[in-house]
Amino acid sequence: MASIQKRGSTYRVRITREGESTLSSSHNSRVAALQWAKEIKAKLALGLIEETHNPKPSLKTFEQAALCYRDTHSIHKKIVRSETYRLHILIKRWGTLRVEQVDKAAVLALRDDLLKLRRSGDTVNHYFNTISKLFQMLVDEWGLEVNNPIKGIKRMPPSKGRYKRLLEPAETALLEACSALSYQNLISIITIAIETGMRRSEIMGMTWQDVDLPNRKVYLHYTKNGQSRQVPLTRKAMDIFQAITQDGSEKIFSMSLEQLRGQFERAKKYAEAQWIDKSNNPFIDLRFHDLRHEALSRLSDAGLNVIELSCISGHKTLGMLQRYTHPSHQAIFMKLDRD
Known part of the structure; x- marks a missing residue:
């Protein structure tokens, strides 16, 4: 089954197959994406594409997914220290859950608990961003069929700027x-x-x-x-x-x-x-x-x-x-x- 998604100025097409790895490619126009999908489907029907046997990773728990994201993505960011801290907090909360069990309800419960601890709206949004990027990795790079739990959740309003002067x-x-x-x-x-x-x-x-x-x-x-x-x-x-x-x-x-x-x-x-x-x-x-x-x-x-x-x-x-x-x-x- 082929699906096309517009991401910024490009069109990403994905072909999912039962029991096999997902094939994907990005193009500058929808026409080019449709053409690629048509060609790949034809090659699959003729057996001209060899299966690389590089299946979806065996990520079973949120902890495995979070550690994978930390070691492949967070480590390259300037915010590695703060994002790693957030990931470890999330692991304590959801570590044993399967990634598909971390749904919108779980994220909303996280938001409410952070607000009860008097965390700022900016802090809550940082958690939202980390979770969203993690699930984006699972979908875009690993080809997992999981929903991004942040989708549809409104970000918190930004905190008021501090007014603190040292005279x-x-x-x-x-x-x-x-x-x-x-x-x-x-x-x-x-x-x-x-x-x-x-x-x-x-x-x-x-x-x-x-x-x-x-x-x-x-x-x-x-x-x-x-x-x-x-x-x-x-x-x-x-x-x-x-x-x-x-x-x-x-x-x-x-x-x-x-x-x-x-x-x-x-x-x-x-x-x-x-x-x-x-x-x-x-x-x-x-x-x-x-x-x-x-x-x-x-x-x-x-x-x-x-x-x-x-x-x-x-x-x-x-x-x-x-x-x-x-x-x-x-x-x-x-x-x-x-x-």
């Missing part, structure tokens, strides 16, 4: 905490984050070859959205780079992401303990990623337009840039009151 008094307190704990590298990392708006992974992945001090910029070759970009350096950022002692290693910061997380949390707790105004505690729920929000907001306050901000941040859409940029009222008033 200068709190920044000073945080850096003083780093100094008191002898976290000199963390002082440099936090300052670079606030001065450049770079992501944590981008900062920790920098090498000395990426830094062009004479031209005051950093080259980022591997970013979240897959596009390289150049980040201009403020004078304060320049001072930080010039003060770092090069120990012969290629990377600027040799600590791991786990070490960075641990030091940042300890410095935050130390600063929180020293903060006098307990009714206005800026360190509650402060995340390292908020430093990126603060950096872009300060650049906006300095008068940079959205095109300039997007070149620095790497955001492709104005909507995402708006979620990261929160100009201060004082900066807005200064612009309004200009003669």
Whole structure:
């Protein structure tokens, strides 16, 4: 039996056979897809196509399917760490079920349980995407006759963007905490984050070859959205780079992401303990990623337009840039009151 499905600008035709492997091919037009199906059916009738005896894989459980997806797909993604974590959560939940038993009802129950745990809509959608991609692999690559349980389920509305700024008094307190704990590298990392708006992974992945001090910029070759970009350096950022002692290693910061997380949390707790105004505690729920929000907001306050901000941040859409940029009222008033 032949079936044709439009996928983007191409037409995918599949010929399923009882007890045999599925034959498939993609074409630029429906006419070409129909012609291919006609030719293949004729060759099958004449016995001109040899069976490769490469049957559908013997995937019996969701765990087997998830591990297969992890080892062949997730491993090549930049989100491998987070997607692997989600897959292992799903394995704990559905591991012993056969893949066809993971249906729409099971996914809706997963959604409800995640919401009860106060997971955000974005987190729920990440689970939906992982499940959908896994079943897409089973259908498209392994030829399994299973339904994608995500089909027909509405995605959750996106979470509201965070509005968390680390103003200068709190920044000073945080850096003083780093100094008191002898976290000199963390002082440099936090300052670079606030001065450049770079992501944590981008900062920790920098090498000395990426830094062009004479031209005051950093080259980022591997970013979240897959596009390289150049980040201009403020004078304060320049001072930080010039003060770092090069120990012969290629990377600027040799600590791991786990070490960075641990030091940042300890410095935050130390600063929180020293903060006098307990009714206005800026360190509650402060995340390292908020430093990126603060950096872009300060650049906006300095008068940079959205095109300039997007070149620095790497955001492709104005909507995402708006979620990261929160100009201060004082900066807005200064612009309004200009003669």
